[in-house]
Amino acid sequence: GTVVVCTNEGNADLSANVPPLHIVSMGIEKLIPRLSDLGVFVRMLSRSALGSPITQYTSHFRAPRPGAEMHFVLVDNGRSERLAMPEFWYSLKCIRCGACMNTCPVYRRSGGLSYGSTYAGPIGAIINPTFDLKRFSALPFASTLNGSCTNVCPVKINIHEQIYQWRQVIAAQHEVPFVKQEVLKMAGRLLGSPTLYRGTVKSLEGALRRLPNFMLYNPLNIWGKQRDLPHVPHTTFHAWYRKNRKGGGDGGS
Structure with a gap:
């Protein structure tokens, strides 16, 4: 297979070619069936993230350099469990373009650090609770449910609907603080x-x-x-x- 990394500054080429050991860590949902499908994803990613037809650097890594090593780590980390969730498995289609963050009025004013996780913005509000519902129970409530994130998503994830469904799950599992319950x-x-x-x-x-x-x-x-x-x-x-x-x-x- 081939590992493809898209960057705008060439960081992938530097980090993969300078050290003697190249470790590829990737989520299991990032696998695509054929190399011929790659062009669709690359154009969709760049267009949704930057408004450009293609990224500055699209790096393909197929084997280690002579004298070097290349290792693959396929990460599950709850992804299989999410795949079994009828309401929330669609979030696995995310290509991490960031379009939902660019349009989200909450994210634009609060910033990524306020989400407390690597996954920020509207997509983070539906992904993070699958990892730790108690810790991230407040994120689905940090939304106006305006639907703008769903409208711009290139892979048609129903983000705002999943945010609303997470609110129902959180309320049913009594993870909403008493003060917030009364305020709501x-x-x-x-x-x-x-x-x-x-x-x-x-x-x-x-x-x-x-x-x-x-x-x-x-x-x-x-x-x-x-x-x-x-x-x-x-x-x-x-x-x-x-x-x-x-x-x-x-x-x-």
């Missing part, structure tokens, strides 16, 4: 009633301009040191629409 119940009642929601937003209009800043920008919260919240809109869309829908012109168009 309150949010459900608030968001489930348009009248209650609009009344709350109107009554808290002044507080919304001050309270989030007080909670984020204090010595106890490191996250807020280098991040700015967007400005609160002067009016809600519902209020704007009620004001302009009968007037026509620019406001009612």
Whole structure:
């Protein structure tokens, strides 16, 4: 077989050719049937990650250099168990292009380190719980479920649907902290009633301009040191629409 590594700076060539020992560590889901299938994956990977037709370096390693050694390590690490999960096995199709991270509003504002694992972003929110549900039980809740990640995924993984399904699993296994449970119940009642929601937003209009800043920008919260919240809109869309829908012109168009 052939090991193919795609990079933009030639790091694969340097690390594989300079040392006397080349160790290839790869997940079992990264195997493809034929060399003729490679072109599809390389173009799909580069287009989704960089918007380019191909990567700068596509390195093929088929055998060790004379006098050197080459070893292969095929990693399972829970992948076979995930394959047996009807709702979540589709995440094994991931080609690690990063398109879901580029479009995710949560990842773009929080960064990769906040996910606590090698797998970050929306794909990390559905992969990490398969390794350790208790440790990563908070990740599926770090999502707006807007579906943008699913729309841009080149291999058509239903990421936002799996995030929602993980929330159900986590709740069923009682891995949701008590405080979060109560907050979610309150949010459900608030968001489930348009009248209650609009009344709350109107009554808290002044507080919304001050309270989030007080909670984020204090010595106890490191996250807020280098991040700015967007400005609160002067009016809600519902209020704007009620004001302009009968007037026509620019406001009612």
